[in-house]
Amino acid sequence: MAPMKTMKAKASMKAMKSAKLMSKGALATELAEAAGLKKSEISTVLDALADIGTKEVKKAGKFTLPGLCMIKTRKKKATKG
16 A cells, blocks of 8 residues: 555544544434434334344344444464464
8 A cells, every 4th residue: 555545544543543433322312303203113213223133143143224234253273372
């Protein structure tokens, strides 16, 4: 990797580390406002989504939210040490 690209990559990684992550409650609030639903209803949906995702990853090894992300498992050899 060229030195300039390396510097840019390091700068972007620092920016990502300093950014705060959105909590489940904050996400539920944002979605509730956008959808016009109650925060408790959105929390129920998020819980169900997490359960479904967990089951699919365990069963198939992959879970996809179309247009957003894909979660895959991968197998690595055990490390010695």
